Amino acid sequence: MSTSTKALNRLGWWDRVSPASKDPITGVTEAFLADTNPHKINLGVGAYRDDEGKPVVLQCVRNAEAKIAGCDFINVGRESNATAVGSKLVEESVKLAYGKDANVVKEGTLAGLQALSGTGACRLFAEFQRRFHPESPIYFPDPTWPNHPNIWRDAQVPVRTFQYYHPVSKGLNFAALMDDIKNAPDASFFLLHPCAHNPTGVDPTAEQWREISYQFKVKSHFPFFDVAYQGFASGDLDMDAQAIRIFLEDGHLIGCAQSFAKNMGLYGHRVGCLSVLCADAKQAVAVKSQLQQIARAMYSNPPIHGLLLVSTILSDPETKALWVKEVKVMANRIQQMRSTLRESLEKLASPLNWEHITKQVGMFCFSGLTADQVDRLVREFHIYLTRDGRMSMAGVTTSNVSYLANAIHEVTRYN
Amino acid sequence: MAFRAVMSRRGTNRSSDIGARWMSTWWGNVEPAAKDPILGVTEAFLADPSPSKVNVGVGAYRDDNGKPVVLECVREAERRIAGHSNMEYLPMGGSVKMVEETLKLAYGENSEFIKDKRIAAVQSLSGTGACRLFADFQKRFRPDSQIYIPVPTWANHHNIWRDAQVPQRTFHYYLPETRGLDFASLMDDIKNAPNGSFFLLHACAHNPTGVDPTEEQWREMSYQFKAKGHFAFFDMAYQGFASGDPERDAKSIRIFLEDGHLIGIAQSYAKNMGLYGQRVGCLSVLCEDEKQAVAVKSQLQQLARPMYSNPPLHGALIVSTILGDPELKNLWLKEVKVMADRIIGMRTALRENLEKLGSPLSWEHITNQIGMFCYSGLTPEQVDRLTSEFHIYLTRNGRISMAGITTGNVGYLANAINEVSKSA
Numbered sequence: 001m002s003t004s005t006k007a008l009n010r011l012g013w014w015d016r017v018s019p020a021s022k023d024p025i026t027g028v029t030e031a032f033l034a035d036t037n038p039h040k041i042n043l044g045v046g047a048y049r050d051d052e053g054k055p056v057v058l059q060c061v062r063n064a065e066a067k068i069a070g071c072d073f074i075n076v077g078r079e080s081n082a083t084a085v086g087s088k089l090v091e092e093s094v095k096l097a098y099g100k101d102a103n104v105v106k107e108g109t110l111a112g113l114q115a116l117s118g119t120g121a122c123r124l125f126a127e128f129q130r131r132f133h134p135e136s137p138i139y140f141p142d143p144t145w146p147n148h149p150n151i152w153r154d155a156q157v158p159v160r161t162f163q164y165y166h167p168v169s170k171g172l173n174f175a176a177l178m179d180d181i182k183n184a185p186d187a188s189f190f191l192l193h194p195c196a197h198n199p200t201g202v203d204p205t206a207e208q209w210r211e212i213s214y215q216f217k218v219k220s221h222f223p224f225f226d227v228a229y230q231g232f233a234s235g236d237l238d239m240d241a242q243a244i245r246i247f248l249e250d251g252h253l254i255g256c257a258q259s260f261a262k263n264m265g266l267y268g269h270r271v272g273c274l275s276v277l278c279a280d281a282k283q284a285v286a287v288k289s290q291l292q293q294i295a296r297a298m299y300s301n302p303p304i305h306g307l308l309l310v311s312t313i314l315s316d317p318e319t320k321a322l323w324v325k326e327v328k329v330m331a332n333r334i335q336q337m338r339s340t341l342r343e344s345l346e347k348l349a350s351p352l353n354w355e356h357i358t359k360q361v362g363m364f365c366f367s368g369l370t371a372d373q374v375d376r377l378v379r380e381f382h383i384y385l386t387r388d389g390r391m392s393m394a395g396v397t398t399s400n401v402s403y404l405a406n407a408i409h410e411v412t413r414y415n
Numbered sequence: 416m417a418f419r420a421v422m423s424r425r426g427t428n429r430s431s432d433i434g435a436r437w438m439s440t441w442w443g444n445v446e447p448a449a450k451d452p453i454l455g456v457t458e459a460f461l462a463d464p465s466p467s468k469v470n471v472g473v474g475a476y477r478d479d480n481g482k483p484v485v486l487e488c489v490r491e492a493e494r495r496i497a498g499h500s501n502m503e504y505l506p507m508g509g510s511v512k513m514v515e516e517t518l519k520l521a522y523g524e525n526s527e528f529i530k531d532k533r534i535a536a537v538q539s540l541s542g543t544g545a546c547r548l549f550a551d552f553q554k555r556f557r558p559d560s561q562i563y564i565p566v567p568t569w570a571n572h573h574n575i576w577r578d579a580q581v582p583q584r585t586f587h588y589y590l591p592e593t594r595g596l597d598f599a600s601l602m603d604d605i606k607n608a609p610n611g612s613f614f615l616l617h618a619c620a621h622n623p624t625g626v627d628p629t630e631e632q633w634r635e636m637s638y639q640f641k642a643k644g645h646f647a648f649f650d651m652a653y654q655g656f657a658s659g660d661p662e663r664d665a666k667s668i669r670i671f672l673e674d675g676h677l678i679g680i681a682q683s684y685a686k687n688m689g690l691y692g693q694r695v696g697c698l699s700v701l702c703e704d705e706k707q708a709v710a711v712k713s714q715l716q717q718l719a720r721p722m723y724s725n726p727p728l729h730g731a732l733i734v735s736t737i738l739g740d741p742e743l744k745n746l747w748l749k750e751v752k753v754m755a756d757r758i759i760g761m762r763t764a765l766r767e768n769l770e771k772l773g774s775p776l777s778w779e780h781i782t783n784q785i786g787m788f789c790y791s792g793l794t795p796e797q798v799d800r801l802t803s804e805f806h807i808y809l810t811r812n813g814r815i816s817m818a819g820i821t822t823g824n825v826g827y828l829a830n831a832i833n834e835v836s837k838s839a
């Protein structure tokens with residue numbers, strides 16, 4: 001081999017590639033798994049756990065599994081059966097978000113597509129936004145799920161924020177939020193969490209949603225709802241969709257990313273739905289075809305197993321009723337843990353106000369702990385959470401809640 | 416309460432509101448996307464009431480009764496999984512077990528690269544997902560590079576690299592006159608491309624032509640790639656499906672590895688395990704050392720996270736159950752061979768039928784070509800006649816999916832092809 005050939009081979013294809021920074025959320029789980037301490041608690045990733053700290057597969061899911069086992073077309077992708085399954089999933093999903101009797105569902109003005117859970121639905125929309133509104137930025141609440149800016153950035157959509165969380169009250173900064181809505185340029189794209197805001201657990205009231213919706217109309221803003229926790233906030237699926245229903249009543253043409261990761265426990269199956277409400281059926285057909293085009297160059301078709309499970313559950317009234325019950329059980333357990341944690345901290349005579357633990361809603365509690373306090377929780381107590389102080393309440397159990405309360409008290413009592 | 420009163424006075428009449436004008440124009444500029452030509456063929460086939468209709472446009476395996484197949488090894492794996500596993504998120508890079516087993520298939524059971532941990536590998540959404548992750552990675556870390564794509568290729572390759580915003584070039588591949596490889600032009604294109612160019616190669620069973628380089632030709636290509644410092648990215652969608660022997664089907668890759676290339680590979684289980692809808696595959700990039708592999712893997716994960724966070728669970732469980740159990744793995748290897756053999760059998764039968772009919776044309780290419788597809792050489796007009804007169808459905812480029820041929824329809828098909836081509 002000549003020296004010049006050798007030199008060409010040493011082109012160093014990937015010399016410029018440095019290790020990516022660790023994902024803040026999955027990094028927590030990794031550290032937790034590596035810890036051998038028997039008291040360790042994982043309050044990192046937002047995956048539901050039962051009162052024994054174990055992952056849960058819902059009974060309705062097991063029932064659906066049994067139903068679809070041995071299906072002939074279970075593995076086949078671009079066949080007519082798979083298309084039918086996908087359509088069924090979209091049909092049932094949008095009923096959940098938009099309301100089962102919603103006009104928009106009947107009128108065929110929804111462009112709907114199965115997606116790779118909430119992430120995939122957001123990404124499809126972000127790509128679509130850039131393609132058809134190339135200069136438009138997206139406005140995220142501050143704070144938001146850390147992957148939101150990654151998604152829109154990778155789709156090359158500029159990212160902006162609007163005020164949301166009030167660190168002092170540990171609630172909603174409504175006045176600032178409304179200001180930001182008013183001050184944004186007309187017809188801006190906004191991402192909204194319709195319930196169980198991630199990471200803060202702070203949601204607007206119905207009254208506040210109405211005001212937001214009104215202002216959105218005045219400004220002609222586009223509302224994109226990321227629906228990751230429907231059912232997990234109040235335990236009632238319809239109530240958790242109230243924000244969406246308000247916007248629909250007011251005539252907005254919204255977009256929606258729905259995920260079945262949490263409320264059906266189908267985390268690893270990556271099943272969700274993207275819907276875009278259009279002006280008419282013709283537009284819906286065009287929009288759907290463009291979304292399919294975007295998906296085709298990313299992964300061709302979505303994985304069928306999750307689709308089959310969800311459409312089986314949602315289209316059988318008995319199984320669906322069981323699911324609705326099971327969602328309520330999960331939401332109730334979380335609410336219970338919130339109460340218990342707050343009570344325990346108050347019993348310990350903590351100098352701080354812990355009202356927000358029960359005021360906040362859904363999987364997460366934005367504790368208000370500082371990064372240093374979080375580091376102490378990890379180091380001294382083997383309690384794992386993200387450094388923004390977000391605690392996944394799903395990781396709290398009756399057997400660890402006292403230990404947790406005690407640890408939080410220890411790291412905060414002298415502040 | 417005052418606010419609500421204001422709201423109800425204003426009412427919710429769309430047309431009277433300021434925003435309504437904007438709302439209807441959000442997606443007013445969205446045109447319907449061009450229809451997928453293959454889908455169109457399937458739709459037309461399904462709509463046809465003729466009892467003798469034949470679908471040779473389909474890209475998925477069919478048995479000798481024209482039925483889709485779920486492999487027995489897959490059924491068994493499903494039985495073992497159902498009701499037992501939880502449904503938690505996989506890591507961003509996917510199932511470690513599945514990726515491990517998958518790398519062995521491509522790089523070799525005892526590959527030194529696997530031992531030395533030099534391969535950056537992540538589970539992907541089948542072959543499409545693997546190609547897209549690589550295209551995005553190429554864009555991010557070699558932003559000035561282009562991708563050379565063979566002519567013709569699977570249509571979605573163009574979509575993938577285009578959406579990743581990597582400029583495309585083509586290189587000669589198929590020679591219509593011979594219905595074989597245009598090797599001289601291919602080699603010219605490799606030589607004339609700028610040093611250090613990125614090339615997309617089909618490892619085996621080229622889609623859509625079925626035309627593969629010989630082992631000798633692969634060696635020449637590999638040598639020329641070294642001389643030019645080119646990067647080889649292999650899309651291996653049909654390992655096992657081409658010859659019936661996965662080791663043999665990976666030969667092109669092994670040649671490049673022996674010659675010291677640092678390649679990339681997209682692997683898919685859609686066809687060879689019949690897991691089409693499960694979307695399970697693997698992207699791997701061979702690196703200089705373990706440190707680089709760790710960095711590259713982390714960046715591939717970083718690309719996956721804002722796309723779908725982590726890959727789907729079920730297909731990965733099936734694959735690792737099968738490949739992790741020697742008995743199941745053996746069963747799989749047998750079943751892959753059955754599928755490949757049936758296809759090869761149909762190639763032979765179609766060619767023999769055409770020759771028996773005294774066709775004036777040469778049909779050698781039917782058995783020379785390999786894998787799911789045969790580039791028949793039929794013109795679009797001849798294809799249209801096949802469809803309108805004989806209810807035989809295929810894409811207008813003359814691509815025949817051998818999977819759609821059965822002992823029951825091969826005679827009819829041969830006759831029809833002969834009819835439309837004999838006076839050509």
